[in-house]
Amino acid sequence: MTDPWLVFAGFALAVVVVAGLLRLVPLAPRRRLRRSVILLGFYAATLVVNVSLHWTAAPGLVAGLRVAANVLQLLLVINLAAIAIFDLLLRAARVDYPDILHDVVVGAAYVVALGVLMHRAGVNLTGIVATSAVVTAVIGLSLQATLGNVVGGISLQLDDSINEGDWIELDNKTQGEVKKIRWRHTVIETRDWDTLIIPNGQLMTQSIRVLGKRSGQPVQRRMWVYFNVDFRFAPADVIRVVEEALQGAPLSGVAREPKPHCLCHDMARDNADSVCYYAARYWLTDFSRNDSTNSLVRERIYAALKRAQIPLAIPAKTIFVSQDDTEHRDRKRARELESHMSALAAIDLFANLSEDEQRTLAASARLAPFSRGEVITRQGAKAHWLYVLLKGSAAVRVSASDGDERQVAVLEAPNFFGEMALMTGQPREATVIAQNDVQCLRVDRKDLEGIIQHRPEIASEISGVLATRRVELEAARDGLDLAAKSQRLSSERSRILHSIRDFFALQDDER
Numbered sequence: 388m389t390d391p392w393l394v395f396a397g398f399a400l401a402v403v404v405v406a407g408l409l410r411l412v413p414l415a416p417r418r419r420l421r422r423s424v425i426l427l428g429f430y431a432a433t434l435v436v437n438v439s440l441h442w443t444a445a446p447g448l449v450a451g452l453r454v455a456a457n458v459l460q461l462l463l464v465i466n467l468a469a470i471a472i473f474d475l476l477l478r479a480a481r482v483d484y485p486d487i488l489h490d491v492v493v494g495a496a497y498v499v500a501l502g503v504l505m506h507r508a509g510v511n512l513t514g515i516v517a518t519s520a521v522v523t524a525v526i527g528l529s530l531q532a533t534l535g536n537v538v539g540g541i542s543l544q545l546d547d548s549i550n551e552g553d554w555i556e557l558d559n560k561t562q563g564e565v566k567k568i569r570w571r572h573t574v575i576e577t578r579d580w581d582t583l584i585i586p587n588g589q590l591m592t593q594s595i596r597v598l599g600k601r602s603g604q605p606v607q608r609r610m611w612v613y614f615n616v617d618f619r620f621a622p623a624d625v626i627r628v629v630e631e632a633l634q635g636a637p638l639s640g641v642a643r644e645p646k647p648h649c650l651c652h653d654m655a656r657d658n659a660d661s662v663c664y665y666a667a668r669y670w671l672t673d674f675s676r677n678d679s680t681n682s683l684v685r686e687r688i689y690a691a692l693k694r695a696q697i698p699l700a701i702p703a704k705t706i707f708v709s710q711d712d713t714e715h716r717d718r719k720r721a722r723e724l725e726s727h728m729s730a731l732a733a734i735d736l737f738a739n740l741s742e743d744e745q746r747t748l749a750a751s752a753r754l755a756p757f758s759r760g761e762v763i764t765r766q767g768a769k770a771h772w773l774y775v776l777l778k779g780s781a782a783v784r785v786s787a788s789d790g791d792e793r794q795v796a797v798l799e800a801p802n803f804f805g806e807m808a809l810m811t812g813q814p815r816e817a818t819v820i821a822q823n824d825v826q827c828l829r830v831d832r833k834d835l836e837g838i839i840q841h842r843p844e845i846a847s848e849i850s851g852v853l854a855t856r857r858v859e860l861e862a863a864r865d866g867l868d869l870a871a872k873s874q875r876l877s878s879e880r881s882r883i884l885h886s887i888r889d890f891f892a893l894q895d896d897e898r
């Protein structure tokens with residue numbers, strides 16, 4: 388028989404070697420070695436007690452100690468083997484496994500090893516299994532909650548739904564980082580420096596939000612920062628200013644992609660206030676710094692709006708008291724007229740009109756704002772107005788013969804459009820779409836007709852512009868080359884002039 392002290396020395400050496408190797412493998416947990424050291428201590432104790440009992444003749448006790456020593460030997464072998472396989476081999480090979488797997492395998496090995504030992508010692512295992520079924524049922528009932536937590540812990544680790552390092556939100560809206568998933572409980576640290584210890588059973592019965600986690604995507608979470616600006620400022624301007632500021636330079640804790648952006652998400656809520664509601668949205672990368680990152684974003688929004696002289700809405704109700712007397716109305720009308728007249732004067736087409744003629748057009752002209760992407764006028768529609776483009780840019784698109792829509796021109800303010808159909812009585816030749824925030828003045832068809840009938844020479848000026856634009860349209864539709872375009876231009880000009888004259892003469896006849 389091997390000397391038990393030699394066996395002890397062998398185990399002690401194994402523990403020292405494993406401890407040394409554990410130091411070499413990065414990330415290998417050392418806490419499990421403690422169990423082996425304790426077992427080794429017990430084993431040494433059985434040997435010491437055995438030696439001291441040698442002089443007192445107590446054979447029963449000696450035999451008992453031998454069994455204990457055998458059991459301890461077996462447990463030591465299992466523990467050291469498990470550490471060697473899981474914490475050294477698998478970690479060194481970078482195989483990822485749930486922590487709990489180690490404990491489950493060791494537990495199962497204990498049960499099997501004890502079974503084998505008992506069988507060798509002549510214990511009737513079948514009898515024990517039969518009685519233990521009843522005992523297990525009784526224990527199971529009394530330990531229901533604990534077992535629930537343990538099963539919860541095992542499934543949490545095995546199904547990989549929550550991992551250490553994830554940020555989660557519980558049913559009660561508490562958020563925190565998962566620090567440890569243990570057999571019975573999970574440890575969560577919150578941003579307030581609290582540590583929550585949640586029984587696994589409880590964790591399994593609620594719906595948990597894993598923050599910012601999406602398959603195949605970086606871990607980042609969409610955040611909303613709200614602010615209000617009053618109605619006097621166009622949403623398109625506010626959004627542009629804020630987006631330029633947020634996208635212009637990186638912000639710590641804010642993801643580059645998707646880019647931060649801004650949207651107007653409500654207006655005059657309940658008809659009770661005079662503000663538009665905005666939200667800047669960005670993707671947070673460091674969940675522990677949500678408030679400070681929100682604050683950074685707010686600082687940037689505030690500065691950008693200040694630079695653009697767009698003040699944040701003050702939380703106040705403004706009552707507009709308007710003085711509706713004739714004098715006030717006349718003053719307002721005169722101001723409007725002045726601004727319309729100077730807008731018309733900036734357009735070549737109207738530059739040669741007399742002041743009276745300009746005043747007639749300006750008097751009935753109406754401001755018409757359009758936001759990005761809106762159709763200002765559509766190809767084929769009946770014409771009621773000529774448009775003077777005061778601000779922004781508009782794309783002119785035409786449906787080609789193959790059904791495709793092609794862009795023929797982009798008009799930048801100051802400019803005009805919609806004159807073709809107005810002058811010839813034909814449907815609109817093209818669709819005009821706002822490319823950004825557009826401000827137009829709609830000039831009434833009847834006023835323009837009146838002026839042209841008074842001053843037929845205007846028709847000749849207009850026909851030049853009309854001919855150029857029409858040839859552009861035809862070139863886009865039919866794919867004309869340069870030579871064909873210039874040839875068509877002169878013939879088109881005289882044809883258009885004719886048709887304008889015809890059109891207006893026809894109108895005269897009808898009256």
Ligand code: CMP
Pocket residue numbers: 764770783795796798803804805806807808809814815816817818819855856857859860
């Ligand atoms: P109308 O046909 O009344 O409506 C569509 C308008 O698009 C048209 O008048 C022109 O004012 C404008 N348009 C058409 N073709 C061109 C072009 N090539 N360049 C600039 N504007 C154009």
